[in-house]
Amino acid sequence: MKRRAAILGGVLPAALMLSACGSNGGGGAASSATPVEDVPQPAKPMAGPTDDPSAWTGIEAADGLSLAIPVAFEGPVTHDDWGSYTDSYDLNDASGTMLQRVMLGVVGEATSADGIRQMATFTNKFLIADYEEINRISWQQDENTAIDRVTFRWGDDASGAGTCWLVASKGIVAFVTLYGEYFDDGLRNGIEESLTFAQEES
Numbered sequence: 001m002k003r004r005a006a007i008l009g010g011v012l013p014a015a016l017m018l019s020a021c022g023s024n025g026g027g028g029a030a031s032s033a034t035p036v037e038d039v040p041q042p043a044k045p046m047a048g049p050t051d052d053p054s055a056w057t058g059i060e061a062a063d064g065l066s067l068a069i070p071v072a073f074e075g076p077v078t079h080d081d082w083g084s085y086t087d088s089y090d091l092n093d094a095s096g097t098m099l100q101r102v103m104l105g106v107v108g109e110a111t112s113a114d115g116i117r118q119m120a121t122f123t124n125k126f127l128i129a130d131y132e133e134i135n136r137i138s139w140q141q142d143e144n145t146a147i148d149r150v151t152f153r154w155g156d157d158a159s160g161a162g163t164c165w166l167v168a169s170k171g172i173v174a175f176v177t178l179y180g181e182y183f184d185d186g187l188r189n190g191i192e193e194s195l196t197f198a199q200e201e202s
Helices: 113-127 185-194
Strands: 056-060 065-070 074-082 085-092 098-107 132-140 145-154 160-169 172-180
Touching (some): 074 098, 172 185
Antiparallel strands (some): 145 160
16 A cells, blocks of 8 residues: 655644633623635545546556546646656646646656756756745655655745655656645545556566
8 A cells, every 4th residue: 555644734833812801791702713604615635546537537658657637637738948847737727727737757867866856856946936845755666666755835925735756667767746726635646546657678
């Protein structure tokens, strides 16, 4: 079973001061709390490819990289000036504004793990506004494939969320980055669980 980790963690402590005072009678406590219906609610997580396979489609990228993304994403758009990323897919709202983006790229002849990580960080900082890494975890997917997963925030007030996967197999490394206006763990987990890197035997 693949390991899962919370993308955004932590608890923001708050202090509540209570004061007691005399009352002349009558009068009740007034609440300044915002009604729950007026509080913006997080987006409902997408169902993964196992739970709703008709909502997802497979992508076969360069050098044996394959993954699944929701069919609602538009693309691919090809790029020759995005560093190691060569293709992108966008989920847009009704006005055409990008809500979520997936970027893909493959690097051959990887020299070192640290070098690849630095390359991914540099490229993401160049392409993604106010990119800031939060944490990184690594695991061995199988005997040939290792994965790094970087969680990051981005944008004004660090309000956006994203995940970058570095998928390494037999000297080839794929960059897969998802980022958007909000965090969707169903979308993230669906992509992560679909990542495979098959290569033909020479």
